[in-house]
Amino acid sequence: MKLKTKLRLGIGFLFMILLSFGAISLYQINRISESTALILKDNNHSLQYAKEMRVLIDQDSLQQATSVTAFKALLAKEQQNITENGEGKAVDQLSAALDRYLSTRSNRELTHIKSAIYQIEDLNMHAIVSKSQLSEKTVAQSTLYLGLAAFVFFIILFTFILSFPGFIANPLALLLDGIQEIGKKNYKQRLHFKGTEEFAQLATAFNDMARKLDSWESSNVAELKSEKIRTETIIAQMKDAVIGIDEKNQIIFLNHLASEVLHLNANDVVGKTVNEIADKSQLLKTVIDKKDNELLEIVLHERPNYFSVESNDINIAEVPDGEQAISYTQRNAGRVFILKNVTDFKELDQAKTNFMATISHELKTPIASIKMSLKLLEDRRIGELNGEQQNMVHHIQDDANRLLKITGELLDLAQVETGNIKLNVQQSDAREILDYALNAVKLQTQQKDIKVNLNAPKELPVLLADQEKTAWVLVNFLSNAIRYSGNHAQIDMSVVQNENQLTFSVKDYGKGIADQYKNDLFKRYFQVPTDGQHKSGSGLGLSISKDFIEAQQGKIWVESELGVGSTFSFSLPIAL
Numbered sequence: 001m002k003l004k005t006k007l008r009l010g011i012g013f014l015f016m017i018l019l020s021f022g023a024i025s026l027y028q029i030n031r032i033s034e035s036t037a038l039i040l041k042d043n044n045h046s047l048q049y050a051k052e053m054r055v056l057i058d059q060d061s062l063q064q065a066t067s068v069t070a071f072k073a074l075l076a077k078e079q080q081n082i083t084e085n086g087e088g089k090a091v092d093q094l095s096a097a098l099d100r101y102l103s104t105r106s107n108r109e110l111t112h113i114k115s116a117i118y119q120i121e122d123l124n125m126h127a128i129v130s131k132s133q134l135s136e137k138t139v140a141q142s143t144l145y146l147g148l149a150a151f152v153f154f155i156i157l158f159t160f161i162l163s164f165p166g167f168i169a170n171p172l173a174l175l176l177d178g179i180q181e182i183g184k185k186n187y188k189q190r191l192h193f194k195g196t197e198e199f200a201q202l203a204t205a206f207n208d209m210a211r212k213l214d215s216w217e218s219s220n221v222a223e224l225k226s227e228k229i230r231t232e233t234i235i236a237q238m239k240d241a242v243i244g245i246d247e248k249n250q251i252i253f254l255n256h257l258a259s260e261v262l263h264l265n266a267n268d269v270v271g272k273t274v275n276e277i278a279d280k281s282q283l284l285k286t287v288i289d290k291k292d293n294e295l296l297e298i299v300l301h302e303r304p305n306y307f308s309v310e311s312n313d314i315n316i317a318e319v320p321d322g323e324q325a326i327s328y329t330q331r332n333a334g335r336v337f338i339l340k341n342v343t344d345f346k347e348l349d350q351a352k353t354n355f356m357a358t359i360s361h362e363l364k365t366p367i368a369s370i371k372m373s374l375k376l377l378e379d380r381r382i383g384e385l386n387g388e389q390q391n392m393v394h395h396i397q398d399d400a401n402r403l404l405k406i407t408g409e410l411l412d413l414a415q416v417e418t419g420n421i422k423l424n425v426q427q428s429d430a431r432e433i434l435d436y437a438l439n440a441v442k443l444q445t446q447q448k449d450i451k452v453n454l455n456a457p458k459e460l461p462v463l464l465a466d467q468e469k470t471a472w473v474l475v476n477f478l479s480n481a482i483r484y485s486g487n488h489a490q491i492d493m494s495v496v497q498n499e500n501q502l503t504f505s506v507k508d509y510g511k512g513i514a515d516q517y518k519n520d521l522f523k524r525y526f527q528v529p530t531d532g533q534h535k536s537g538s539g540l541g542l543s544i545s546k547d548f549i550e551a552q553q554g555k556i557w558v559e560s561e562l563g564v565g566s567t568f569s570f571s572l573p574i575a576l
Helices: 003-037 043-060 065-079 087-104 107-163 166-183 197-237 256-262 274-278 282-289 343-377 387-417 430-440 442-448 467-483 541-551
Strands: 241-246 251-254 295-300 303-317 330-341 426-429 451-455 462-465 490-498 501-508 555-561 565-573
Touching: 003 107, 043 065, 043 107, 065 087, 087 107, 166 197, 241 256, 241 282, 241 303, 251 256, 256 282, 256 295, 274 282, 282 295, 282 330, 426 430, 426 467, 430 442, 430 451, 430 462, 430 467, 430 490, 442 467, 462 467, 462 565, 467 490, 467 501, 467 541, 467 565, 541 555, 541 565
Parallel strands: 451 490
Antiparallel strands: 241 251, 241 330, 295 303, 303 330, 426 462, 490 501, 501 565, 555 565
16 A cells, blocks of 8 residues: 555544544534523513513502503513413413403502512523523533543544554654664665555665765765865955855955955964954954945055955855765855955046036036026116017026036035035924925925925924935925926825824825836936926935935835826934
8 A cells, every 4th residue: 555545544534533523512512502592592581571560560550651551562572472381371361460450450450460470470480490400401411422422532543643653654764764874974774665665665766875875975075175176276366355254253265365455374364263363453353244345445555445345155065064965955154255446446436526526516606607697687677578588588597497406416415425414413393394395395386386285283393303404305305296296286295203203205196106217216317217298307316315314314215106196205213
């Protein structure tokens, strides 16, 4: 019989046992439920009607018409709820006594009414007691039956559990012994199973593996030595500084360039831990603790050099106790650190930043002169302009404002890139930030007849932020929303407090942003492709906004859907 068939039969047997016990349990539980339901099904209603009738008699002896009406209604309900022997006769007596009392108003008949009510209550109380005893008897019987069934099934299952696993466990134990022998490099070990087809095939596969390992053991040592020499040669000739440490933080290799950069001799440090060498070279400790792609400044040949640090984990097949073995798992055996000299790129980047700062600063003066000239042209005292000339002046003025905004953004970017961003983080009034931003875009909203809906609490907490930079970011959000909104549109601006953060959001109802562009929105110089209807900016506004907000320990993000609109948000910490 195949192993799969044995397992199916065993599981099927367990399933039938569980199914049988479940059926017996359901049957007994149903008996208990039915017997319990009988106790309070109808008798309780009769007792309630009788009680309410006695209350009506005690109140005014059925002198008022309303009491008589209520009494008759209760009597009618009781006539529909007769469940016990003799209860129907008592109800008839009650009905007859009521009719006689209503015609004679005799106290004797009133006594007959009360007597009939007491008789009804007595019958139903005795019925409840009787049914309760019957229910207890049923529960006791069901408990006994369930206990017997559980005992029988336990004996069956216990016997099955003791005998069935042996069909599988015994061959597996032999297999485990064989694998342990292979782990001890005893590649002469062989297995021989009888009976079960699957275990016979497993023994054949195990024996083939043992034979191949025996062959591999005798031929692979020389190949491994050759690969080791080749790997060491490649590492030594790399043009980047390369450092390798194992899982115990011991240095396992150091190429020539790494020795020069760290001022260490490879022969003196290989095999020692990083902590042991840290006293001689704090620079090595700095390299290992550095995050990936962070720049490290090192002085070489009396000239500052910049290196990017990249680290990679060394993952190898699991080899117990340092021995060679076949394994399907991997373990971390250390890390490799690569120091790439990026001095030339750093100098080019610095030159680019200096150029942007210089050209932006120089452009501000002529742009300001152009704006002053445009201001003079609009002055009627020096002459009237015709309609076409006025349109040209307005276009030039728009372009001048746009150039001035771009030069300002370039200057801000230069500050960010050089690390000279100046923040005046202090307790700031969130309401003043809102008012400043709304006033700054007031003219733009009036030109396009756009309504800005502000949703903010009357009392806003104090922020821990740079008020000027934060207002600049909010103005940038509003300007972008106005740019991508049509005439007579609406823009929603909201402020929400969430624990110790205050979130500002600006939502427009424009065309929205495709998912493919969302991850690049806050990158420098990135611009979402437009349909030609909207003027594009420099692609720096959102990037600078991100730098400003994150420099204040805040967060910035965007949510957008095509055809619905976009919501730009940032959050800043509340002053505690």
